[in-house]
Amino acid sequence: MIEKLIVLEDIDPVIFYGVNNANIQLLKALYPKLRIVARGNVIKVLGDELEMCAFEENIQALEKYCAEYNSLKEEVIIDIVKGNAPQAEKTGNVIVFSVTGKPIIPRSENQLKLVEGFAKNDMIFAVGPAGSGKTYTAIALAVRALKNKEIKKIILSRPAVEAGEKLGFLPGDMKEKIDPYLQPLYDALQDMIPAAKLKEYMELNIIQIAPLAFMRGRTLNDAVVILDEAQNTTVQQIKMFLTRMGMNTKMIVTGDMTQIDLPPSQTSGLIQAMKILKGVKGISFVELGKRDIVRHKLVERIVDAYEKFDKEQKAARDKKREEENADHPAGENPRLPESSGRMRRPADVLSGTQHRAAARGTGGAIME
Numbered sequence: 223m224i225e226k227l228i229v230l231e232d233i234d235p236v237i238f239y240g241v242n243n244a245n246i247q248l249l250k251a252l253y254p255k256l257r258i259v260a261r262g263n264v265i266k267v268l269g270d271e272l273e274m275c276a277f278e279e280n281i282q283a284l285e286k287y288c289a290e291y292n293s294l295k296e297e298v299i300i301d302i303v304k305g306n307a308p309q310a311e312k313t314g315n316v317i318v319f320s321v322t323g324k325p326i327i328p329r330s331e332n333q334l335k336l337v338e339g340f341a342k343n344d345m346i347f348a349v350g351p352a353g354s355g356k357t358y359t360a361i362a363l364a365v366r367a368l369k370n371k372e373i374k375k376i377i378l379s380r381p382a383v384e385a386g387e388k389l390g391f392l393p394g395d396m397k398e399k400i401d402p403y404l405q406p407l408y409d410a411l412q413d414m415i416p417a418a419k420l421k422e423y424m425e426l427n428i429i430q431i432a433p434l435a436f437m438r439g440r441t442l443n444d445a446v447v448i449l450d451e452a453q454n455t456t457v458q459q460i461k462m463f464l465t466r467m468g469m470n471t472k473m474i475v476t477g478d479m480t481q482i483d484l485p486p487s488q489t490s491g492l493i494q495a496m497k498i499l500k501g502v503k504g505i506s507f508v509e510l511g512k513r514d515i516v517r518h519k520l521v522e523r524i525v526d527a528y529e530k531f532d533k534e535q536k537a538a539r540d541k542k543r544e545e546e547n548a549d550h551p552a553g554e555n556p557r558l559p560e561s562s563g564r565m566r567r568p569a570d571v572l573s574g575t576q577h578r579a580a581a582r583g584t585g586g587a588i589m590e
Contacts, residue, residue, distance in 0.1 A: 226274055228265040228281055232289045232369075234416030235263045237321075240294065248296055252303050253277055289369060292416065293323030317362040318369065320413050326362050330514040333359050339506035345464070345473045347496055349453075350510025352478060353521045357450050360474040361410040364446035368428070373470065374444040375428050378407045379463070381454045382433045404431045407450060434459055443468035452477035452492040454484055460491030480528070 230238055239246050239260055246260050256269035256277055265281065267274055283302050288294045301308040316325040317337060328334040333355050339346045340363045348356040364376045382403045401408075411420055411429065423429040434455065449455070449463055452475045460475075467473055477492045484490060499505050515521050 354510035455491035
């Protein structure tokens with residue numbers, strides 16, 4: 223009789239053990255000669271050495287399956303213990319499996335281009351309207367790379383710019399103050415990584431979520447780095463971000479050109495970066511459109527309506543400008559007043575204060 227401890231490292235024990243420990247009960251029934259006790263992420267086994275070796279080998283296979291598919295069904299346990307290959311999941315274009323075991327796949331042609339671009343290049347720009355899946359797909363690619371141990375960490379960032387609102391002086395520490403800006407990133411991660419594992423990754427800084435301002439001075443190695451809402455970066459900010467790239471690092475920059483929340487006087491760093499970096503080797507660009515929207519059907523209609531409105535507004539402005547140019551040919555300045563049949567030069571026009579000051583300086587009378 224020997225005793226052995228098996229530690230489950232890469233999975234959520236709750237998923238592995240099953241509802242009400244159903245999977246552990248099944249393993250106990252399949253290995254009646256072993257005494258099996260599960261606590262936390264540790265399985266304690268007592269029994270015959272030969273039987274225990276077979277049990278440990280199967281536990282490793284089950285752990286690998288659970289880490290890949292985020293689920294563990296009784297049929298899979300029986301197949302693996304009996305030495306049969308479990309029924310293969312359909313993994314065509316699957317990026318990763320959600321916490322419910324459902325496959326996360328590219329749902330449009332352009333999302334597939336984003337997946338392919340990630341495989342071929344180290345930096346990807348993905349721009350498109352709200353709901354086109356650019357951020358969700360980018361985070362899925364990062365999670366897959368982490369699960370496959372291709373990288374050591376995931377870094378998610380976005381500029382802290384409000385969409386027309388002011389959050390004011392929020393209470394709490396730094397994390398609590400910036401969390402409202404970063405909630406969309408948390409939502410995506412919670413779909414793909416079990417809660418207990420996500421909490422552990424966050425505590426160990428394996429997954430880092432930070433505002434863009436905190437990136438200065440860092441060199442990001444062995445990571446997938448995602449910059450979300452990049453249309454709200456300034457020219458200086460996006461240059462600073464792109465130059466943080468270290469060894470064995472991939473960057474995904476996402477944004478929506480129709481949702482720029484910067485002041486009108488500031489140029490979007492994303493627009494400028496895409497112009498400057500066009501044609502640079504190792505950088506790919508993916509443009510998603512209305513057909514890629516995977517939210518409620520109304521979202522596509524809303525985007526259509528706003529696009530139509532913007533075009534009409536632009537056409538009206540262009541027409542007004544053309545009419546003004548037609549009424550006032552080049553070289554003619556309509557704002558200068560006429561006097562005695564001739565145009566008065568700006569230098570001839572003095573304010574009342576300037577006129578009186580000039581008269582006092584010469585000792586003359588003020589002529590009105």
